[in-house]
Structures are given as structure tokens and as C-alpha cells.
Amino acid sequence: xxxxxxxxxxxxxxxxxxxxxxxxxxxxxxxxxxxxxxxxxxxxxxxxxxxxxxxxxxxxxxxxxxxxxxxxxxxxxxxxxxxxxxxxxxxxxxxxxxxxxxxxxxxxxxxxxxxxxxxxxxxxxxxxxxxx
Numbered sequence: 004x005x006x007x008x009x010x011x012x013x014x015x016x017x018x019x020x021x022x023x024x025x026x027x028x029x030x031x032x033x034x035x036x037x038x039x040x041x042x043x044x045x046x047x048x049x050x051x052x053x054x055x056x057x058x059x060x061x062x063x064x065x066x067x068x069x070x071x072x073x074x075x076x077x078x079x080x081x082x083x084x085x086x087x088x089x090x091x092x093x094x095x096x097x098x099x100x101x102x103x104x105x106x107x108x109x110x111x112x113x114x115x116x117x118x119x120x121x122x123x124x125x126x127x128x129x130x131x132x133x134x135x
Contacts, residue, residue, distance in 0.1 A: 063129035090117035
């Protein structure tokens with residue numbers, strides 16, 4: 004039997020072995036704090052990501068994806084453009100009509116409560132859409 008998506012994400016985080024590992028692990032924990040019922044998945048396995056895929060956090064639909072690059076960790080919220088962001092947590096992909104992202108670079112600090120608020124709002128938005 005293969006590994007669960009959560010186990011695969013554990014492995015991805017461990018394999019990074021640098022600041023990105025700590026950052027993605029911390030963000031993942033905050034996602035779980037904000038929504039204890041979140042579902043972890045792996046999607047979009049392709050040669051460009053060594054068939055490892057992309058971690059996805061869902062509840063009534065996609066909340067966000069987590070990607071790592073050489074100099075950043077990027078969390079992209081599937082419907083971020085429709086979420087309120089009074090603390091201005093989103094700092095990337097701001098021009099799109101649907102998605103919004105947060106790029107985290109080494110030594111960045113961020114507002115954990117504002118981040119969890121975005122996660123909660125994304126879940127509420129997904130739940131509302133699922134009812135209609």
C-alpha cells in the first residue's frame with residue numbers, strides 16, 4: 004500500500020532540509036489549526052516536479068496549494084481574489100481575477116492570525132459555494 008498524501012507531504016518537507024522545510028511545516032500547522040477538518044492531497048504530478056506533485060489543502064474545495072522554489076515557499080489560494088485581506092497578507096499574483104498567493108522568503112515574518120483568518124475565510128467561501 005502506498006503512502007498517504009499527508010505522509011508524502013511529510014517526506015517533501017523533510018527532503019527540503021533548509022529554511023523552506025521549516026517555513027512550509029509551520030504554514031501547514033497553521034492551516035490545520037485554522038481548519039482541523041482540512042484534507043491534504045497531492046495533485047499535479049509531472050516531470051517538472053519530479054513526479055512528486057503539489058501539496059493541496061482542501062475543505063469543500065481547494066483552500067490553497069503549497070509550492071517550493073529555490074528562494075521561496077509559495078501558497079496560492081484558489082479563490083483568493085474573493086477573500087477579504089485587511090492585513091494584506093497576499094503579496095503575489097495580485098492582478099489575477101481568481102487566485103492570490105503569498106510568497107515567503109527566507110527570514111520573512113508573517114502574521115499567523117491573519118494567515119489563519121484567510122484559511123478560515125477560504126473554507127467558509129468553499130462551504131457556501133458547495134451549498135448552492
